[in-house]
Amino acid sequence: MSIKEPYEKLFGFTPELTEKRHNFSAEVMPEILEIHEVFRKKCMNSNILDEKVSQMILFAILSSHMRNGARVHAISSRRLGATWEELHSVANLVFLFSGLSAMNFSISILSDLRNEEENSKGL
The missing domain is CATH 1.20.1290.10 (AhpD-like)
Known part of the structure; x- marks a missing residue:
């Protein structure tokens, strides 16, 4: 799954600030970007x-x-x-x-x- 896919599914697009964060972080600190996205996904996708x-x-x-x-x-x-x-x-x-x-x-x-x-x- 691409990093943009959850955003495309939810919103129909990737919000501009999110896209800028993805692009910059992927270049400068990709491991942190991955941690952010895993944490975001865990918070937003609740079984509750x-x-x-x-x-x-x-x-x-x-x-x-x-x-x-x-x-x-x-x-x-x-x-x-x-x-x-x-x-x-x-x-x-x-x-x-x-x-x-x-x-x-x-x-x-x-x-x-x-x-x-x-x-x-x-x-």
Whole structure:
């Protein structure tokens, strides 16, 4: 399995920052890159939480910190079957602990993704 395959499966692409980390680390410290990826895989692929729930939790955590990575986890949540209502419920939880600005951030991501999905269906 290539190092990019899990990202392609989840998101449909490799996020730019991840790709830069992969490229630089593969050249400078490949053994550390391998350790990072094994650890990431172990954390994200739990036998306890299903993949959709894990991705929705990551969307919530990153949204609460208003981090751009929230977008890729919203994308993967949708690819794994999350509904807009489920993702809005996640944004509601973000509001409880991180406030209106963080909820606005997460809803903005969801709104943009919904528009992108609708536009891609029209092609």
